Amino acid sequence: MITTSTQASDNSSSHGESHGHGGSPVALAIGAIGVVFGDIGTSPLYAFRETFASHGGAPGISPDADHIHGVLSLVFWSMMMVVTVKYVLTIMRADNGGEGGSLALLALIKRNSSAKTWTGPLILLGVFATALFYGDSMITPAISVLSATEGLQYIVPGFKPWIVPTAVAILFGLFAIQSRGTDRVGRLFGPIMLTYFSMLAVLGVMHLSANPSIILETINPLNALGFFATDGFVAFVALGSVVLAVTGAEALYADMGHFGRKPIGISWLTFVYPALMLNYMGQGALILSQSSPAEAAALVKDPFFLMIPDLVRVPVIILALLATIIASQAVISGAFSLTQQAIQLGFIPRMEIRHTSASAAGQIYIPTINWGLMIMVILLVLFFQSSSALAAAYGIAVTGAMFIDTLLLSAVLFSLWRWPIWKALPLVIAFLIVDIAYFGANLIKVPSGGWVPLLIGFVIFTLLTTWSRGRELMRASMAEGSLPIEIFAKSAHNSSTRVPGTAVFMASSNSGVPSALLHNIKHNKVLHERVLILTVQVKGMPYVEDARRYECKDLGNGFYRVTIYCGFLEETDVPRLLGTLDLCGGAFEMMQTSFFLSRQTLIPSSKPGMAIWREKLFAWMLRNAASAMAFFRLPTNRVVELGSQVEI
Secondary structure, eight states, X not given: OEEEEOOTTOOOOSSSOOSOOSSOHHHHHHHHHHHTTHHHHTGGGTHHHHHHSOBTTBOOOOOSHHHHHHHHHHHHHHIIIIIIIIIITTGGGSOBTTBOSHHHHHHHHHHHHTTSTTHHHHHHXXXXXXXXXXXXXXXXXXXXXXXXXXXXXXXXXXXXXXXXXXXXXXXXXXXXXXXXXXXXXXXXXXXXXXHHHXXXXXXXXXXXXXXXXXXXXXXXXXXXXXXXXXXXXHHHHHXXXXXXXXXXHHHHXXXXXXXXXXXXXXXXXXXXXXXXXXXXXHHHHHHHTOSSHHHHHHHTTSHHHHTSOGGGHHHHHHHHHHHHHHHHHHHHXXXXXXXXXXXXXXXXXXXXXXXXXXXXXXXXXXXXXXXXHHHHXXXXXXXXXXXXXXXXXXXXHHHHHHHHHHHHHHHIIIIISOOOHHHHHHHHHHHHXXXXXXXXXXXXXXXXXXXXXXXXXXXXXXXXXXXXXXXXXXXXXXXXXXXXXXXXXXXXXXXXXXEEEEEEEEOXXXXXXXXXXHHHHHHHOEEEXXXXXXXXXXXXXXOOOGGGSEEEEEEETTEEEEEEEEOTTSOOOHXXXXXXXXXXXXOOOGGGEEEEEEEEEEEOOSOTTSOHHHXXXXXXXXXXXXXXXXXXXXXXXXXXXXXXXXXO
């Protein structure tokens, strides 16, 4: 019933925030700290220690001064290059009506470059980035909550056997409360995360005071280069763990629509980035303060929790646990938002979407996604058992998505913004070098766990592309031999009995005759006084102005073809939208209106288009898609469904 539009005439700001955000920049910046930075904010719990551990068959790194300075310099410049320059200063300028994220960027490119030959491969890359995000949204809650739960062993002796059961219980509780909405919990996010980041900074400063020279060593890029010159392949492998420090950078772009580019940038540059680096440097200073290599080696196995003074150990670890829950909540909410966009853009079948807030349209709950994520997250915890084991699986999904974001950005720079080659090419090359290095370092981890997000990504990519391609083939099959609506309206008027009221026939295309209308004439031989053939068309922008919401064409004899345009973040509430329409024969009275839906039963065939196994997969997805009645918010007592069989 939904089609996407990529008309180039629908111009929106390609870099700039075109829809407002309530509140002052300072208030929005504080709010962003509570929602946007949860993922990257929990990285200090495990990122630094994993850099020194052994991965991919390479030996662990000795925690001496040269290596600690090299790792800290890598962390600092990774955050500077990836988060600050790439995302905050560059990619976040490529908004789609103020919205960010891979799908929003993809819709922007499609709308402005639909005729270009390279658009097809970029669409596939954008869909794969979406698939990788789902893998990330499964691993993030698992590794974040598990890493914080491991900290409880430092305040409860003998707690180690209870780490996994406790993490599973916390995660189950987190997913169980999703249906209640995040409005009340969300009000606590900002203050808790402000306290958490302040705690990170204070802990770091406490240990830096004994070794302040480490600050200069950290910002010196020669230490990072010297690390590679000295250790070669071992340093390259360590790069796969350094990237854990920037996981969550893509969330800045995905959540841009909630807070705006400037507040997120202010939060990052003035508070979050300094707090994170102070804590990482504090961890390094703690290890360097040890008098023997053995003591340093013992501390590097868990420097974050061992840097906490005994006096405040309990509240700090509890605060860290709360921060990981908030980080997980943000990723789960992001998965709901991404799914809604993907449904509207035609990549995912219709699903039940519940709005959990009367005032905030973005607060939604999707039961299928929620319970599916919960099952996968708990399975990951039970399979890997520790945050260190999960770290091997974590980086590859994030680096893969970042690499694809750079490719999509290159299309924006060259095709949409039309930057000159001398300006755009060096920037793209610099980003690609960094992304390829990180992604390559994480490929080494594929045998030890990196295969998990790749497998998840390929499975979800197959589902997304199968649904998109199947819908195209099904629409093409239904359009074959379709009678022009103008001719049908004249012949149907003369051969059918007209009855009072309005009939709305939902159509997936704005041409031809819906199968439900054909079947109604064939079997019932009646027509209502007013007949609307209604298509809901989702545009490649987040919101559509009311002035451009409707198109109505009078076909004569009481027939009208109506197109309602929605953005990919808007709810397709057909009765509400028709209630604001005073065209096509006057206002609509719902008690005098009947809605007719077509329900297709797919018959796989040997026709060219898709492999038989994909046709059967598409048929299964079609059978399990949510009812169009619920998706379009149609009144249950005013709906008639008429079925038909379709071959593709």
